[in-house]
Amino acid sequence: MQPLFKVNLADTAVTAIKAEILACRWPVGERLPNEAHLSAMLGVSRGTVREAVRVLVSQGFLETRQGSGTYVLTTTDATLPLDRARQASLRDRLEARCALDVEAARLAALRQTPAMIARLRALLDQRGNSDADADKAGFIARDIAFHKAVIAASGNRAMVEIYDFFSASIMQTIEATTGGGLPEPDMAAHIAIVDAIATGDPQIADTAVRAFMAPVLDHLDRMLQP
Incomplete structure (x- = not known):
């Protein structure tokens, strides 16, 4: 003792x-x-x-x-804003994560290189399709790896850290409150994001991510209705 x-x-x-x-x-x-x-x-x-x-x-x-x-070094507790964010509604946190997805894709488009695009496509190949994978946990890990790579492609380290927080917080809440998950966009929707980033046009990347996330947000709204 x-x-x-x-x-x-x-x-x-x-x-x-x-x-x-x-x-x-x-x-x-x-x-x-x-x-x-x-x-x-x-x-x-x-x-x-x-x-x-x-x-x-x-x-x-x-x-x-x-x-x-x-x-x-500091007289400010950096954990307090995240603690408050964790107490926000699931919808609010998912919207915040979506905002990060959109801005990351815009920045990635501006900073894209052939090597970056090749890496994102390789991660998508490794990810595969959810309906063809019996290892659900493994599929989720590969899917998250792809999305984190998109965030990392933005070149913004702060966005990477914040994205990690929101992703973990959202998944924990969904598992604890619904026992299920949100719909998984298909491979075509994922490929569309990479193709949009590869154009080098931030607006095209913006549109692709918003189209990707819209069905997820709509499903969440229906799921949370009393």
Whole structure:
């Protein structure tokens, strides 16, 4: 039980230090008090403080500079907006993901290269058709890999991270509340997206993705009706 007790103490220390950071007790760029000071302030050992600081460094709140100390990087909790987004309706989250799909395809069209298009077509070949695949989990994984590759083709790293969040959140909600899924657009609809990106015209790519997503949104609306 002793290791569990230490973990709980570290969690408490993380929460306490984070609360002080979010309250701007130490502004961005300021060095934190040393371990002895934090240990006395929190009523925990210096080892526990050290562990809590490591956690907050990994979360992006703090930065440790060799031979200098630990400094505040941000006083904003980046997880709060995502927590609020998770509480939004399923329709709202799916619309947000669609917006990412559309903009990613537009950017991909502007930045498309022969190698990019070849990769997207190869991923579609690997994906196959849902009705011809008995391994449902494997098919879903290959389908997600294709869509993430389209997002990555945008060249926008932030969009990739946000897309991952919305995709996971939406799938979890659908599985928990309906026991089923949304309709899967056919291979032709997927190919149309790649063909549109290959034209290099962002408006054509925009139209292709909107046509792809429209039946999914319509089905969701019917599914959510009382």
